[in-house]
Amino acid sequence: MFNVLVQAGSDFLALQTLFFLFAGVLVGLVFGVIPGLGGTTALAILLPLTFGMRVIDAFAMCGGIMGAVAMGGSISAILLNAPGTAPSAATCLDGYPLARQGRAAEAIGAVATASPLGGLFGMLTLLLVFPIARDIVLLFGPPEFFLLAVFGLVSIAVADAANLLRGLIVAGVGLMLSFVGYDAVNGGVRFTLGSDYLWDGIPLVPALVGLFGMAEMIALSIQGGTVAADASAARFDGVTAGMRATLRHWRVVIRGSVIGTIIGAVPGVGGTVATFIAYSTTKKADRHPETFGTGRIEGVIAPEAANNAKDSGALLPTLAFGIPGSAEMAVFLGILVLHGLQPGPAMFVDHQREIYGLVIALTVAAVLASIIGLIFVRRLALITKVPGGILAPTVIAISLVGTFAIESRPGDVILAAVFGVLGYLMMRFDYPRLPLVIALVLGETAERGFHQSMIIGRGDWSVFVSSPTSIVLAALIFLSLFWSVIPRLMQRSAANRTGSSS
Amino acid sequence: MIKGHPIHRFAITLVITAMLSIVVNTALAQYPERDITIVIPYNSGGGFDSYVRALAPRLEEHLPRTVNVLPQNTPGAGGRRGTTTVYRARPDGYTIGAFNLPGVLIPQLEEMNIGYDLAQVTWLATLGDDPYVYAVNADSPIRSLAELRQAGQTIYYSATGPGSTSYIATTIVNEVLGIRYEIVTGYTGSSAYILGVIRGDVDAALVNLSAARPYIRSGDLRVLALFGAASDDSAVPDAAALGAPELGRLKLVRMIGGPPGLPAPVRQTLEAALLAALADPGFTAWLKASGNELSPAGAEATAQAVRDMSAFYESFKHLLN
Numbered sequence: 095m096f097n098v099l100v101q102a103g104s105d106f107l108a109l110q111t112l113f114f115l116f117a118g119v120l121v122g123l124v125f126g127v128i129p130g131l132g133g134t135t136a137l138a139i140l141l142p143l144t145f146g147m148r149v150i151d152a153f154a155m156c157g158g159i160m161g162a163v164a165m166g167g168s169i170s171a172i173l174l175n176a177p178g179t180a181p182s183a184a185t186c187l188d189g190y191p192l193a194r195q196g197r198a199a200e201a202i203g204a205v206a207t208a209s210p211l212g213g214l215f216g217m218l219t220l221l222l223v224f225p226i227a228r229d230i231v232l233l234f235g236p237p238e239f240f241l242l243a244v245f246g247l248v249s250i251a252v253a254d255a256a257n258l259l260r261g262l263i264v265a266g267v268g269l270m271l272s273f274v275g276y277d278a279v280n281g282g283v284r285f286t287l288g289s290d291y292l293w294d295g296i297p298l299v300p301a302l303v304g305l306f307g308m309a310e311m312i313a314l315s316i317q318g319g320t321v322a323a324d325a326s327a328a329r330f331d332g333v334t335a336g337m338r339a340t341l342r343h344w345r346v347v348i349r350g351s352v353i354g355t356i357i358g359a360v361p362g363v364g365g366t367v368a369t370f371i372a373y374s375t376t377k378k379a380d381r382h383p384e385t386f387g388t389g390r391i392e393g394v395i396a397p398e399a400a401n402n403a404k405d406s407g408a409l410l411p412t413l414a415f416g417i418p419g420s421a422e423m424a425v426f427l428g429i430l431v432l433h434g435l436q437p438g439p440a441m442f443v444d445h446q447r448e449i450y451g452l453v454i455a456l457t458v459a460a461v462l463a464s465i466i467g468l469i470f471v472r473r474l475a476l477i478t479k480v481p482g483g484i485l486a487p488t489v490i491a492i493s494l495v496g497t498f499a500i501e502s503r504p505g506d507v508i509l510a511a512v513f514g515v516l517g518y519l520m521m522r523f524d525y526p527r528l529p530l531v532i533a534l535v536l537g538e539t540a541e542r543g544f545h546q547s548m549i550i551g552r553g554d555w556s557v558f559v560s561s562p563t564s565i566v567l568a569a570l571i572f573l574s575l576f577w578s579v580i581p582r583l584m585q586r587s588a589a590n591r592t593g594s595s596s
Numbered sequence: 597m598i599k600g601h602p603i604h605r606f607a608i609t610l611v612i613t614a615m616l617s618i619v620v621n622t623a624l625a626q627y628p629e630r631d632i633t634i635v636i637p638y639n640s641g642g643g644f645d646s647y648v649r650a651l652a653p654r655l656e657e658h659l660p661r662t663v664n665v666l667p668q669n670t671p672g673a674g675g676r677r678g679t680t681t682v683y684r685a686r687p688d689g690y691t692i693g694a695f696n697l698p699g700v701l702i703p704q705l706e707e708m709n710i711g712y713d714l715a716q717v718t719w720l721a722t723l724g725d726d727p728y729v730y731a732v733n734a735d736s737p738i739r740s741l742a743e744l745r746q747a748g749q750t751i752y753y754s755a756t757g758p759g760s761t762s763y764i765a766t767t768i769v770n771e772v773l774g775i776r777y778e779i780v781t782g783y784t785g786s787s788a789y790i791l792g793v794i795r796g797d798v799d800a801a802l803v804n805l806s807a808a809r810p811y812i813r814s815g816d817l818r819v820l821a822l823f824g825a826a827s828d829d830s831a832v833p834d835a836a837a838l839g840a841p842e843l844g845r846l847k848l849v850r851m852i853g854g855p856p857g858l859p860a861p862v863r864q865t866l867e868a869a870l871l872a873a874l875a876d877p878g879f880t881a882w883l884k885a886s887g888n889e890l891s892p893a894g895a896e897a898t899a900q901a902v903r904d905m906s907a908f909y910e911s912f913k914h915l916l917n
Contacts, residue, residue, distance in 0.1 A: 138640040142649060142667070232795050236780075276674070279782040281758030293673040361784075416787040424639065431646040434885030437787075438810030501671070542782040549780045550752070550797050 099221070102450035105150045106458070114151045115455055118158020119462045125159070125178075126166020129307040129489070130299060130496025130510075132179035133163035137425040141432070149433050150451050156429060157455025160422055162463035164401040165209050169467060172201045172394070173321065173477045174489055176307025180298055181365035181401050183531055184373040186306055188386060188393025195389055196322045198475040203336025204391050205398045206464035206471075208347055211340070212399030213460035215351035216358070216406030217453050224442060224449075227414045233563045234360055236550060240543030241558060241567035242360060243536040246367050248571050249374045250529040257526055258582075264520070265529035271296050272537025279545040291505035298366070298535060300497045304510040305527050307493045309517025315486040322478040333471055339391045346376055346392045347399045354400030358407025364420045365404045366535050370528060372400035378574070402460050406453065413441045413449060490514075627689055627862050631664040634852070635685075635693035637678025637700070639671040643806070643888075644850060647723065648694050650882045654873035660865060674760075675700050680711035687855040689862035692720065695851045697905055699761050705909055706759065706916055714902055718858035719851060721870040722893035722901060726804040726848040727824030728765055729832075731817040733793050738800070741773060741820050741838060750776040754783050754792035754801045759916070762789065765802045765846050767915050769823065772840050793817065804848050806888055823847070845908045851898055867895045 105111060125136040136159045144152035167179030172189035185205070192201040223230060234242075250265050251258065274285045275295030286292035314321065340347060350372040357368035376396035377386040386393050408419025416437035418424035430437055435445055442449065467474075477485070497510045520527050551557025559565050636648050645667070652665040659665075670678035679700045682693030695717070703710050732738050744751060751770070755762040758781055770777040780798050783789035786807040793801045794816045802823075811817040819832050824847030827834035835844035852870055854863070873879060874892040883890050893901070909916070 138669070141640050145649065145653070231791070235792075235795050235797050276757065278757040278784075281781075290673055290677065294671075361788075415791050417784070417791065428640055428646050428649075431643065431886050432649060434882055436810055436885075436887045439814035439816065440810060501669075503672075546780050546782050546797070549778065 098446050099450050099454075102447050103454055105447070105451050106154065106454060111151050111154045114147070115154040115158045115458060116462065118155035118455075119162040119459050119466070121155075122159035122162030122459065123166040123463055123466060126163040126168075126182075127170050127178050128496045129170055129174075129176045129178050129493040130303045131499060132167065132299065133160050133422040134425055135500055136163070137422060137429070141425060141429055144429055145432060149435070149448055152429060152433060153448060153452040154455045156426055157452050158459040158462075160405050160426070161213060161402065161456045161459025163422075164398070165205065165460070165463040165467050168205045168209070168394075168398060168401070169202060169474060170307075172205070173198055173474065174307065174485075175310040175321075176489060176493065177302060180302050181369045181404065182397075183302060183306060183366060183528065184369040184397035185394055185401075187373060187528065188388070188390050190310075190321075191387065191389035192391070192394065193321055193475075193478050194323045196478070197332055197389065198322070198478050199471050200332030200336035200339070200391065201394050202467060202471045202474070203333035204340045204394050205336075206333075206468050207337045207340035208350070208395045208398035209402045210457070210460040210464050211347050212351045212354060213402035213405070213457045215348065215399070216355045216403035217457045219351075219355050219403075220406040220409060220453055221450075223410070227410045227442060228439065230359065231411045231414050231417075233561075235561070236543045236546035237558050237560065237564050238543075238567060239360070239363075239539055240547055241564055241571065242357075242363060243540035243543060245567060245571050245574070246363070246371060246532055246536045247540065248574055249371055250532050252374075252378065252574055252577075257524075260525050261529045264525050264527070265533040268530040268533025269537040269540075271530075272534045273541065279542055289505075291503065295538070296534060297506060297509065298531075299500060300506040300510040301513045301534065302531060303493045303497050304513025304515075305517035305520075305530065308490055308510060308514025309521055309527075311482075311486040311489050311493075312514060312518040313521055314482040318482055320479050320481055321485070333468060336391065340395050343392055343395055346395045349376060349379070350396035350399030351403040354403030355407040357400075358404030358419055359410045361411050361417045361419050363536070363539060364408070365401065367532060368404045368407075369397035369400045370532055372396040378577070405456055409449075409453070413437050414439070626661065627865055628659060628661055628663045630690060631666055632659075632689065633666050633668050633691050635678045635682045635691065636667055636669050637671065637675040637681075637694065637696070638669065640669045644694060644696060645669065646886070647850065647888060650886075651723070651873055651879060654876045654879045655869055658869040658872035658876070660869075674703075676703060676710055676712075682853070683712035683717065683855055685855045687718070687857040687859070689854065689858060689866060692852060692854040692866065694723075695853050697849045697851060697902065698764070698909055699848075701902075701905060701909060702759060702761070702764060702916065705906070705913060713856075714906070716856040717853040717902075718856060718863055719853045719895050719898040719902060720863065720866050721852045721874070721895065722891070722898045723850040723852065723874065724888065724890045724892070725824065726806050726850070726889065727822055728769075728802050728846050728848075729805050729808050729812075729819045730769065730800060730821040730823070731790070731793060731803050731808055731812070731819055732800045733796060734815055734818045736799065736818065738820070741775075741833070744775050745773055748776060750778055751800055752798040753777060753779045754789035754798040755779050755781055756783050756785060756789065757781055761848060762786065762802060764909075764912075764916065765823075768846065768912050769802060769843060771912075771915055772843055773838065790817070802846075809887055842908070842911075845905065849901060849905070851902070853898070863895060 121136050125131045163179055167177055167182035168185045170176050170178040171182040171185040172193050175186050175190040177183040177186055189201045274292055276283050276293055353372040354368045373396050376392055377383045408423050411417045411419045412423040418427050494507050497506045547557045559568055634648055636645050638644050649667050652667050655665045670681050675696055685691035753766045755766050766779055789801050790803055792798050822832050822834045823843045835841055
């Protein structure tokens with residue numbers, strides 16, 4: 095293995111390959127920053143260009159894009175509360191409050207350190223598990239998909255102690271929205287209001303652009319002022335503090351990376367859920383979970399580590415079985431086929447060198463993107479001092495153009511606008527928005543997994559605890575419910591009892 | 597303006613008219629004079645997408661004039677959105693599309709509210725056929741279809757959604773062969789339902805050969821029957837050997853077509869260029885490397901294949917809903 099790794103590394107020393115890697119990083123950063131656009135769009139646009147390239151150059155460019163997109167997406171998440179890419183949504187939760195306190199540079203410093211560390215961790219794990227990639231992918235069948243989706247939904251329920259009821263209401267709405275469109279289990283279309291546009295369901299990216307980016311800009315233009323609550327107090331010198339904080343919280347980095355790698359490897363669940371679970375797990379493990387959401391640096395570090403670790407995880411099902419672990423991987427799969435590489439069982443044997451090359455590109459890209467981000471951090475953080483009257487229309491216009499650019503569907507723009515208003519109302523009346531996103535992503539996986547499991551298990555419920563993986567997942571669900579919700583309910587009933595007896 | 601006898605004037609007018617029509621004709625014969633768009637009704641990155649993208653540069657080389665051939669992804673509604681886009685385009689030869697049959701044919705037979713009629717499409721060429729294999733896990737106790745037909749046990753299959761090609765192929769094969777079956781739907785694509793067989797979620801699946809081949813080679817899948825092509829392996833019976841020759845029509849076909857009413861010269865130019873591109877050594881080399889197969893056919897054969905396929909699925913219409 096080591097020999098192949100060195101060979102693959104030496105491939106990158108060619109000037110041409112480095113050039114494509116660097117070009118990929120720049121494209122990835124720009125596409126990441128613009129809400130609506132993301133790695134998927136960047137890869138789709140560049141796909142025809144890779145046709146004439148050598149495989150290693152194409153992989154360098156793709157790796158560059160995928161490794162850098164996370165950094166770009168998180169910069170807009172922190173500065174504007176508008177996640178540039180879907181997986182960066184979790185970074186908004188504490189990143190934006192930090193920016194409001196004038197600590198944007200610190201948050202970006204933390205991102206720039208946590209991202210490459212997460213990427214490195216994912217790469218090392220990937221190299222270790224390559225020989226057993228096949229067995230790992232085979233661990234997850236319909237019952238496991240269902241349980242994993244339930245685990246994601248349960249973490250919504252327990253994430254926000256103060257807002258439990260509101261969180262559940264929003265998650266319920268999210269689940270209903272996730273059922274819109276063609277039902278792949280029973281056939282037939284549901285809740286499309288007769289529109290062809292909704293046949294494929296509610297698209298995640300326009301919904302996110304509206305829910306976070308547009309909603310925030312609506313709020314900003316109504317309130318007036320700047321992103322940094324006190325523009326004069328905004329400090330731009332916190333970069334090193336953010337970097338040090340990441341190193342100090344190395345446990346958070348490792349936890350985020352582990353979660354990112356594992357969840358990234360599960361097709362259909364993907365990056366958005368990985369970063370969110372990394373966030374909520376960190377919050378639960380903390381001594382003061384109630385302070386999350388007010389600008390805790392750990393709330394930035396955990397999802398960022400997961401965000402870059404997930405790409406390595408997502409490569410497993412993509413390469414071993416041609417099943418994309420994420421939307422980006424679906425396009426990347428096309429680039430593989432275009433270059434005559436057929437994903438499947440023989441991939442790890444026949445094309446080891448190219449695969450290692452890609453993994454190296456992903457990691458180097460994360461480091462490069464961080465360095466570029468750090469160089470520009472002072473300039474970027476200035477955005478938080480731009481008056482809302484100028485910032486809001488600009489960001490809304492760019493977001494809508496970005497949304498339209500994905501598939502040139504006018505419906506996407508309307509959907510983003512609708513979710514923008516919805517998002518603003520949710521902010522205004524204090525309903526958390528992330529449960530909506532998670533339920534929207536997981537609803538279909540949960541429903542499909544449940545249906546399929548029940549047919550496969552001949553209608554017997556024991557199908558959900560019939561494999562070691564499913565038993566572990568079921569235990570995780572039970573534990574997270576037990577540790578967070580049940581004590582609280584007991585406390586409350588105890589309080590009620592004392593209340594009524596006094 | 598034109599001096600002289602009226603007859604002369606008339607003669608001159610005739611000559612000018614004739615010259616003008618020659619000019620107009622040459623203009624038409626000079627097709628293409630701008631870029632040609634090929635609509636791919638799926639997301640970029642899919643199998644069909646790479647196929648068309650690999651073909652496009654070869655097509656450019658074989659057109660009589662140098663223009664770009666631009667693949668454009670118009671995904672949505674299971675391929676129907678892209679198909680409708682091509683169907684409604686101006687029949688000038690600058691918008692053509694890739695069609696996946698029977699994928700876009702079945703909604704038409706189900707009389708869904710769709711925006712096209714495949715019988716009206718101007719068919720240009722067939723890229724390739726992809727036959728179906730009846731695949732089981734290599735460790736499966738099931739040895740042959742003949743055994744299954746006698747045993748009478750219920751066999752579980754994996755497939756994508758109801759109404760999808762894999763679901764309908766599974767239904768037709770089991771109904772015709774008289775095997776009791778249950779289909780687990782909802783898999784996201786052929787790779788996903790192949791994995792369902794390998795993992796043991798289900799007993800078997802009907803998979804198109806190009807998707808199954810890597811797993812047959814690696815020893816994960818075992819093939820019990822081949823539909824849509826003649827089998828050259830005595831251990832693997834084909835439709836005729838199973839005594840159900842009608843199942844020989846079960847296959848996926850990738851075709852290229854244009855909007856209804858494409859002018860004959862344009863159609864001929866495109867057909868010739870497509871067939872030349874499909875025979876191009878550069879393209880066939882790519883096909884071999886990526887595990888795709890080619891069985892090119894011209895416009896007339898393609899139109900006939902669409903008619904045959906419509907008649908075949910029409911005869912199973914009672915199973916479609």
